[in-house]
Every structure is written in structure tokens, then in C-alpha cells.
Amino acid sequence: MSEESKVELSGDSLSLADLVHIxxxxxxxxxxxxxxxxxxxxxxxxxxxxxxxxxxxxxxxxxxxxxxxxxxxxxxxxxxxxxxxxxxxxxxxxxxxxxxxxxxxxxxxDKYDKIRDYSRDLLWKHSVAVALFCKLLYRREYRELGENSYVAGLLHDLGLIVEDQFIPILFSYILEKSEARGTSLYQSEKEVLGFDHTEIGGAILAGWDLPDELVTAIASHHDPLRVGGDFAKLALSLHVSNYAVQKAGIGYSDMPRIDLPLFDQCRRQLNELAGSKINETALGLILEEVEKSISVMESTGWFSHGR
Ligand SMILES: [Fe+2]
Ligand SMILES: [Fe+2]
Structure with a gap:
């Protein structure tokens, strides 16, 4: 990414459509x-x-x-x-x-970009862990393939990459604001930009010829209860996976203060929807497997710069 192609606009003049276009x-x-x-x-x-x-x-x-x-x-x-x-x-x-x-x-x-506590290396590790977690949730708890579960995890925080690449100064300000108040990134993004990384990711991926279920899950990963119908399962599963991985401290976390009531509601809704019994034990077993895979991946250089 060359310096010239970086676009730094003030929070007031930047629209979601501008960013998608760039x-x-x-x-x-x-x-x-x-x-x-x-x-x-x-x-x-x-x-x-x-x-x-x-x-x-x-x-x-x-x-x-x-x-x-x-x-x-x-x-x-x-x-x-x-x-x-x-x-x-x-x-x-x-x-x-x-x-x-x-x-x-x-x-x-690929780019090593450290802004405050955020770096793409840490975000990559987080994204891979969420992908593995979400896929295991489908396979173990619902006995389903969950075709879009893995890619949902990989791409769910795409909006953060867009912010760090095109509006690094605003992004640094958003990170600073969240750190100072201990709030989730999407809340500060809403205040500074008027939209958050879930909306950025959703708006970009809507033009990528991907299944609607996948785009909806990514666009609502911090607010999955608003998704109804056939798409609810992936949206809720992605939120639960994101929560579990952040709570375990794997890679970057955009939710310093974890919303336990929301997580519990999502878990209960999923159990109703999927007829599953997702509880602490089930989540703990999945997490163990994710941590094992992540540690082998780490030792084989998956997360190092220039992989
Ligand atoms: Fe996120
Ligand atoms: Fe995330």
C-alpha cells in the first residue's frame, strides 16, 4: 500500500459508500x-x-x-x-x-501494521481461531457441515483492515477512545465514523458474489439477535465463536469488555434453533481443540510476518 493511495478523510466527510468505493x-x-x-x-x-x-x-x-x-x-x-x-x-x-x-x-x-494494541498479525490469529471455532461448533454441536462457518470467521473483521489501511489516523483515534473507556471498538467507530467495521465488511462483501447467509453473519457479528429466519444460525454461531476466542485471549480483541448477557442470549437462542446443548463444557472442549491447532500453526509459521 503506497502512501499516496491512503485516503485520510475526516470523520465528518467520510461516508460508508466512499470507503466501499475506495x-x-x-x-x-x-x-x-x-x-x-x-x-x-x-x-x-x-x-x-x-x-x-x-x-x-x-x-x-x-x-x-x-x-x-x-x-x-x-x-x-x-x-x-x-x-x-x-x-x-x-x-x-x-x-x-x-x-x-x-x-x-x-x-x-500480510502487512505488519501495529497501531496501539492492534496489528494485522494479531487480527489474523484471531480470525483463524474464530474460523476454526465456528466450524467445530457446526460439526460437533449441530452435526452439520456449516459450509460458510470457516470463511465467516476468516473474514468477519475485514472492516478493521479497511480502517487501518485507508483511515489510519481515524482508526488510531478510535482505538485510543476504546482503550481509554474500555468499550468495544464498534461503539467508538459509530461515534467517530457514524458506522462500524461490521457495516464496512458487510457493504464490501455484498459486492463479492458470496452467499447472503455469510454476508449477513459478518455484517451483524456484534449484533446477531437482529438476524432472523434461516440466516440466524450462522450469525449467532459467529458471535458465540468470536466471544469464546476473545475471552480466551487468542490474538487481537476488539471487545475489551465482553458482553456476557448478549452472549448468553445468543447461546440460548442457538440451542433452541439448532436443538443443540451448547454449554460451558461443550465450548471448553472446542476451545481446547482450537488452541491446540493454533499452537501447531504458530510453530509452523502461520502467523509470522511474510508467511
Ligand atoms: Fe468485530
Ligand atoms: Fe472478531
Whole structure:
């Protein structure tokens, strides 16, 4: 990101539409095509391993990153994997889908940018943990695939990246305000900008040809009770995952003061909706698994700058 392309506007003159417009022609939008293609493969029950392989192979840097990680200790595979086809056979279609998504989205977090307590490295670790948590929630508690759960976690705080990249001075002021008062970032964002990072993320992703369920969940991850109908489950699950990961202190936290009553309400609503029994024990077991994965990923360099 060059200095000239940074756009610093005053909080008064900046509209959500301005910001979305700026992002559309930026490096952030460069991941749009591949991400939407992979998400569409995941959501299509008829999709094949060949379709996924073709999407990945059309993106050589993604293929290279994916193969490097497929050969890392994380997957513990002893034979050297030399092609995407082989990766799909060895580590599985499901694992390659997640790996392809996470590696494509990780491009957004490549820049080392520390503003007060915030950095993209910490936000990336947080996002991966939320993705893993949300996916496990679907698989273990609802016995469902939760096709959009993993990508929802990866992309849910996209609005924060947009703020740090295009309005760093305002973003620093927002961080300072939240730190001083111990309030969540979205509250300070509302005061300073008139909108928050959930709205920024939702407005950008609405133009990315992604499932509505996914965009709605991201756009309401701090206020999921307003989502009704078929989309409520993912919105509530994303909020619960975000809460659990922040409470455990994994990566960056945009909610210094955790809203326990809201979390409890979301958990109860989810149990009614999904017929699940999400309680402290269930969440603790998922968290244990997430922490284990995060620590192996950490030791294999997933979160270091220039990954
Ligand atoms: Fe957030
Ligand atoms: Fe978050």
C-alpha cells in the first residue's frame, strides 16, 4: 500500500459508500474472485475436487503457499506432496478447501501494521481461531457441515483492515477512545465514523458474489439477535465463536469488555434453533481443540510476518 493511495478523510466527510468505493479498486479487492470461487465450490454439493484444483492452480502464489503448508508439520504427512491433486488426495478435499481459503485471505493480513494494541498479525490469529471455532461448533454441536462457518470467521473483521489501511489516523483515534473507556471498538467507530467495521465488511462483501447467509453473519457479528429466519444460525454461531476466542485471549480483541448477557442470549437462542446443548463444557472442549491447532500453526509459521 503506497502512501499516496491512503485516503485520510475526516470523520465528518467520510461516508460508508466512499470507503466501499475506495476498497473496490484496492489490493483488498484482488482476493475477491478466488475467494468467491472457492466459497461457491464449498456451497455446491455437486462440486468436484477438479473444480477446486483448477481454481487453485490458476493462482500460482496460492498454489505454492498451499503446497508449503500441506508439507508442514501441521498435517504430519511424511511423503512430499508436489501437486494440488496430491494434496487433495493426501490431506483431503475438506482440508484443502480450508487451506486455500485461509491462504488467499491471509494476503490481506500480510502487512505488519501495529497501531496501539492492534496489528494485522494479531487480527489474523484471531480470525483463524474464530474460523476454526465456528466450524467445530457446526460439526460437533449441530452435526452439520456449516459450509460458510470457516470463511465467516476468516473474514468477519475485514472492516478493521479497511480502517487501518485507508483511515489510519481515524482508526488510531478510535482505538485510543476504546482503550481509554474500555468499550468495544464498534461503539467508538459509530461515534467517530457514524458506522462500524461490521457495516464496512458487510457493504464490501455484498459486492463479492458470496452467499447472503455469510454476508449477513459478518455484517451483524456484534449484533446477531437482529438476524432472523434461516440466516440466524450462522450469525449467532459467529458471535458465540468470536466471544469464546476473545475471552480466551487468542490474538487481537476488539471487545475489551465482553458482553456476557448478549452472549448468553445468543447461546440460548442457538440451542433452541439448532436443538443443540451448547454449554460451558461443550465450548471448553472446542476451545481446547482450537488452541491446540493454533499452537501447531504458530510453530509452523502461520502467523509470522511474510508467511
Ligand atoms: Fe468485530
Ligand atoms: Fe472478531
Amino acid at each position: 476498497v473496490e479498486s484496492s489490493d483488498i479487492a484482488s482476493i475477491k474472485k478466488t475467494v468467491s470461487e472457492i466459497v461457491n465450490v464449498i456451497n455446491d454439493p455437486e462440486s468436484s475436487a477438479k473444480q477446486l484444483k483448477d481454481i487453485i492452480e490458476l493462482d500460482p502464489p496460492l498454489s505454492a503457499k498451499l503446497l508449503r503448508l500441506a508439507n508442514s508439520a501441521f498435517y504430519g504427512y511424511t511423503k512430499r506432496i508436489t501437486s494440488i491433486q496430491e494434496a487433495i488426495v493426501c490431506i483431503g478435499f475438506d482440508a484443502v478447501k480450508d487451506l486455500a481459503l485461509s491462504q488467499k485471505v491471509s494476503q490481506l493480513f
